[in-house]
Amino acid sequence: MNSMGFFEYLASRWDDLLELSIEHAQVVLVSLLIATVIGVSLGVLTYRRPAAAQVVLAIASTILTIPSFALFGLLIPLLGLGYKPTVVALSAYALLSILRNTITGLRSVDPAITESAKGMGLSNLQQLVRIELPLAWPVIIAGIRVSALLILGIAAIAAYVNGPGLGGDIFSGLSRIGGANSLNLVLGGFLGIIVLALVFEALFAVLGRLTTSKGLN
């Protein structure tokens, strides 16, 4: 096969790229969801306990310092190849900024507001669900957004464990650099990720507006 120009290449592989991008987005979304559930829960459990908060934050930060190749590699013996280790690794990377923002957001709720809620007879759970989480939400969602951008990139490396998404193209392109269409493969993967990042940004902007009370901005 002869090398073609990048646009020619895009035109010919349009369908595949779209499919890979959707796969990529999907694994990122699933991982984000898991990280959000874990991060927000841990945040809720620890924001009033400074020592516990420090421990979970330290763990989440440590995870983020593990090089992604190493983490994926470590997961192979435990979870094998494919989708599972990808989701686990991405969720782990996404955890820190969600957890940190949950704690920060909950702690920044004006004490006068929680005191008046308490004074009106709201139970601890009611205070959390009706008052504190909604007030902390803009900060939490900002954390989710940062995590989304972070793992969109890292997800490409999941190809190393045969994970889904655009990483496969980038890897095979890089391994045959100089070969026919190898550069196009790499560039196509990058382009997909960049477009996804823009889509996610837009998505979060809309989501943020829809899920944040009009009284809060």
Place this chain on the structure above:
Amino acid sequence: MTDGMRERDNGHRETMIRLENLSKTFPGQHEPAVDDLTMEIYAGEIVVLVGPSGCGKTTTMKMINRIIEPTGGRIYIEGEDVTTADPDKLRRRIGYVIQQIGLFPHMTIADNIATVPRMLGWDKKRISDRIDELLETVHISKSYRDRYPKQLSGGQRQRIGVARAMAADPPIMLMDEPFGAVDPITRERLQDEFIRLQQDIQKTIVFVTHDIDEAIKMGDRIAILREQSKIAQYDTPERILTDPADEYVEDFIGSGASLKRLSLSRVQDIQTSDWPVAGLNDSHDGVRDKMQRSGKEYVLLLDDQRKPKRWVSMADIEHNGIPLSEAGWPAVAIVEGRSSLYDTLDTMITSYKGSAIVVDDAGRYQGVVDFDAVLQAIESMRPAQHRDGRAVPEGA
């Protein structure tokens, strides 16, 4: 002239809140913030806790709804020991207003007010009606229902804070410097409105302030506290002003106790002068006639609803050509019957003729008071103690 004072001691008194040997020592502190406080708070009264900063007013108040858990003693509400009762249930029976108000910024005004009624399981219609009713009570237009707290002024927020605390009609309200964060003019209006409101709702209110003037104005009974919430005197404002228990109380009242008593008497309780009045639509001859017969130099003109409009002198109505509605000068210096003598005096001093027109709630003419009438009232409220040789405050 005791009938000139607000009647506070109603003989039959029912205890609403009883604090028994209540104490609080915060963790890590040696000295208690509240030490062995025993006091009774009677149903339907505003009890003001007043004292210097840090004396334990807030701590005392917050132990009543157990935002702060006491480390000793007992709390009884309507005879029931609530020291260890479920605090959330307890709090739904007690309205709570704090200085920072603490409205929920992500909820509309309506949702803020609906918080407790919803927890109590009221149906939608009842909640909605209650919101309208409360907004009217606190003088906020119904069109604010769907606004957010950030869209309100400080005074409006304070009103909504009060409305929210009253939502489920709790028999008790705790208010910690509720009018502390607004400007003096708004504060005075909120105080006046609240006193008026309390006449209808007759709640038992524990009110914290560090401002003795506010305490005198708002309180049916005042507890002057010293360090660690020790009661220096617990009495009606009149008795605190005329018969301070000790030097500490005297110092706390500060100078001008006699002047402060003026804020306890209402203008409607003193004798107004008979003043010639006429209608804006009367004939010039009729008005002149009235003036001559009364022997006064001015006649007060009222409109159809008997609202004071203008003062006219003989010279002003010499010429029939000038309609009465334009003759003389506008009637200002108007006070409502329930205004204090203090405010009335203030109005009179700044008025042109040294007298004030008294009107009722609807603004209808009731009478005129002048300096003589006020002086007479002051004369008759001189405390008996002065005659039997007690120290008279400076300047009295």
